[in-house]
Amino acid sequence: MTETLTTGFETVTNKAGKAFTAVVDTVSPTVELPKEGILLASLEPTDFDYGSLEATRPQDLAQERSTGRGLIDAPPLTDYLNKVLGRVAEQAPAQNVPARVYVKDSLEINAGAMPSGAIVVPMGLLRVIATEDELAFLLGHEFSHVMKRHHASDWYLKAQKYSLAGMELGFDVAKSFRHRFAGKAENQLDDLMLANEASLLLSETLLSPAWTRSQEDEADVLGLDLMYTAGYDYRAAFTLVDKLGEAEKQLVAEQKQPGERVLDYLESRVDETSPSRHIDPTKWQSLVEGVAKQTWTWVNRQFTRNHRTHEERRTFLNEYADAEGRYVTAIKPRQPVPWSAQGRKAPPRAVTSADAAAIRAAFDNYEIARRAEEALDKRDAKGALALATKASRAPIEHATYPRIIVYDAQLALGKREAGTQALRPALASSEPALIVYMRMLDTPIAKRDWSEAQRLVDQARETIGDPPQLLPLRVYLLVKQDNKVEAMALSSECRLEHPEGIGALCAQALEGRDWQPRERIATRS
Template identity: 30%
Template sequence: MQVPGIPSLGKAKVDPNLTQIAANFKGPAAGRNAVATQTLQSIQLQNKALGVAQDGKIDAYLNAILARLQAGLPGTPPPARVYATPNTEFNARSFEDGGIFIPYKVLDALESEDELASLIAHEYAHVALQHYHSDWIDTAANLAYSAGNIYINRQLKTSTDKDLLGMVLTNDAVLGASQIGLVPALTRDQENEADQLGVDLLIRARYSIVGAITFLSRMEEWEARNQAILDQRKTNYFDLFSKSEQSVIAKAIDAQIDVLENKLAKQIHSTSQKHDKGEDRSKTLRSYIKQHYAGVDRPPLSVAPYTAALKSSHAKAFFTGLDQAHASTAALAQKNLPQALSNATGATKSPAALVPFARHVMINAMAVNGKSADALAMLESDVGTNSALFVDNVFLINILKKSSPEKALTLAQHSYERYADSPELLPDLILLSKQQKNPFAVMKYYGVCAGKAMASSNNALLESCNKAKG
């Protein structure tokens, strides 16, 4: 098994006598902002998992904080945009194009705007410092979970291939696992740099640095919660199948996970790729503050604006709707179909009704509760307007394969072009092109598949493409 080499960071460390902002951004604060209307690439990636949780009021509040932070940079700041997501884990992430994604559970768990500004400043600092040249591991993770998806959906000859509930449960397991593959790979030094530049931006924006320390103090508790969530997402694959089947699936899935978690361990350790624990990061940041900002004012934490925006009745109802969507998924996993529909209906009657994840949950719940016509109508509507999650595109492709293979091929082509790094679609593209008697398309997609499979040592992907090609 060959693994890709970690790219050279290629950047000298900042002089410890300088702040991050002084070392990397010359000149006085320009008072400008560059809040992007959309960050297409990262939105496509996030839509391959749980998507975003858009809400006009919450979005406006988050991006007003970003604009205030951006104003502390000289010149025109790098464009970015903050999004809430329906994720339940306690973390945040950003991407090279400026997309910053914060789970709704985090937004509801903080206590001041200063804490929230600290989190946004940290993620925006990664963007401003151009930390994302080492994000090759994202693609490797995507391919790993694609291998599991392909294996479960196409190679197992069990009721999962025929039973609608089995298909829905499988797709949800894939959906949750896909979220794991979207965590950018950052070194410990990069995390520290982002903490430090984040503080620089906080102070320039006249936020309290106490917010940064308070936020980091939460991380130790959050880390344990997150690990439990990630572990559950992995095991959700296996809970769908009998023990005899699990050993076979493990060869396709865990062998790929091993590439990330075991075979790369030495290389990851050598670059300090794992995040410091919250306590260690807090100590490092305190030293930075003591060195550069010992005499800076520490205004009171700004609680009122945070409370007005994220503890309002509207925000509470929005977050409750997302909770109901997750409760529907949990009820489905327990095969409590009426409860799944009841929870999904509650989500679609809340302010979260238009969130793609909530609609995805409603489609699933209707499909398994004898409302397949309504489910199909909603699915086709969402996919047709490009508002559906990637997994819903895959669901519709699977439905159309028998009833309308030509439409299935058109949708598969559209989905492959729209959603970045989607190798799980390649076997379908090959098979459907073959059925449409288009040998040139068959060879094109097979060549892409072989290249991706060899680059990532993804045997499950190559086997599926070989089978589709015939």
């Protein structure tokens, strides 16, 4: 594979004619395909250092658990996904690749492969997939990124640098907005909701890997080869690409308007959202503008990246598969085997009937939670509470999504204690999310119960992996517990490691100003 890569900045313009800077890549790639046979057969056998890669997984998973709603604890579903991955991975010449599938609690449709071999598939994407054959192509594609060590490329490392910076800015600015507006009059609700929307939008989308076009092409071809040699119908790859094209168009159409609203909101709140009178207003304005640019970069991502369109991707795969002598074994026509809630006539091939029923129940509950979220958006707190409570049952009884909605609905009804109790099962999840701990911390902070707040922070650090988002709160709690020396040391360390957003919040926390919990207002971040 050869490619010419240029990384730089490009100016994009929104509907209002405002120009912003976006990080883009310009790539002229080629993938060297064999004239005969399959690309997979041309790969040399390799042996991965399983231990060294596995050792980096906690850091990868900590990032996922610290953004958005984290990962989903649903063993029947994740077990099934990993069985399919195992079938596909067995066909690869690479040995000891530490690949494992995790399910992300998000409606996104873009999966991601981490350097440690963790493959993160969002629930939104799984809702699009209807057959095990389509799933095999998806997992084969992501596995190929790991097998070919695409994470070692210069472009991936540069993209991650920009993404992490954007995520930090988004979290910190929106976090300051939440504290500024928490407890205000009901007519300030839109401000608070938009602040949370900015945080979720940034933290969920800017962290995903950015591959070059050649890397995507190579992963597509190898994914096709892997699913074919594992016995799956390679034509399912074409149907999945078609579905993703339609789903992405719909998602962009639905989320472009919120993205633009968030951008306008950030720009209009530069002066009144400065977190501290001691912070230079010019620096704060630069910080907010940085988040605005990152937001707009995400909104325009579909239009600035130099990747194949879905139509081009399908044509590329079809031409490869149809080459004479490429796939010599005829595939007998048959009905696709359904696996998810979208197909209930037969259980999937890699699981038992009982597990298939549990998987369908997980999708059903997730759909109920989505309806609960819509009800909460419409200010129907009682309706949202009823639906979210129904969704908080097996096999996703520990999942973050429905329980966060229960908490927010109870908060809107003035019942914070009941909401806190509803969150507790989420702490027992095998996939704890930072957002749960942040919600749980509202109660002890409101009661000025610093020891209980400290206990929750310590538990979050131990289970998630010491996320940097907790640094300002750690400084604040040290001040409140009269550990001023330790607070000053931690604040200095925080500002050294995070000179922009989080560092500014650590400086604010050192002042010991009240950390305002949510009051009566249903918010989601």
